[in-house]
Amino acid sequence: MQERIATITQILDEKKAEEIEVFDMREGEYFVSFVIIATTLGEKHALSLIDELKTKLKAKGEEFLNVESSEEWSVIDLGDILIxxxxxxxxKIYQLEELLKRLV
Structure with a gap:
């Protein structure tokens, strides 16, 4: 699991995502084991991050259960990891970090 998390965060970092944070949700009552949050530079940047994640992770056997994307927020569901x-x-508005910290 840690190798998968490291691979995802490395891809995000290499593609210039900012403020990458990983939350271990295994001790809490949440529907996934890990949540990764990153800041994008805009919609096109988010789409390029998604494309890069799909390309590199699918090659490693990762399965994308769902991808929801809008101009401001994209969510990638890998089953046990949510990005x-x-x-x-x-x-800044939604402060997901604060919510996730309370759930652990």
């Missing part, structure tokens, strides 16, 4: 890619404005 949130947010614009700086949405990240």
């Amino acid at each position: 949130h890619l947010l614009s700086p404005q949405y990240r």
Whole structure:
């Protein structure tokens, strides 16, 4: 699992995602084991991050259960890992980190 998390965060970092945070949700009552949050530079950047994740992770056998994307917020569901890619404005508004910290 840690190798998968490291691979995802490395891909995000290499493609210039900002403020990458990983939350271990295994001790809490949440529907996934890990949540990764990263800030994007905009919609096109988010789409390029999604494409890069799909290309590199599918080659490693990762299965994408669902991908929801909008201008401000994209969510990638890998089953036991959830990746949130947010614009700086949405990240500030929704403060997912605070919610996730309370659930652990």
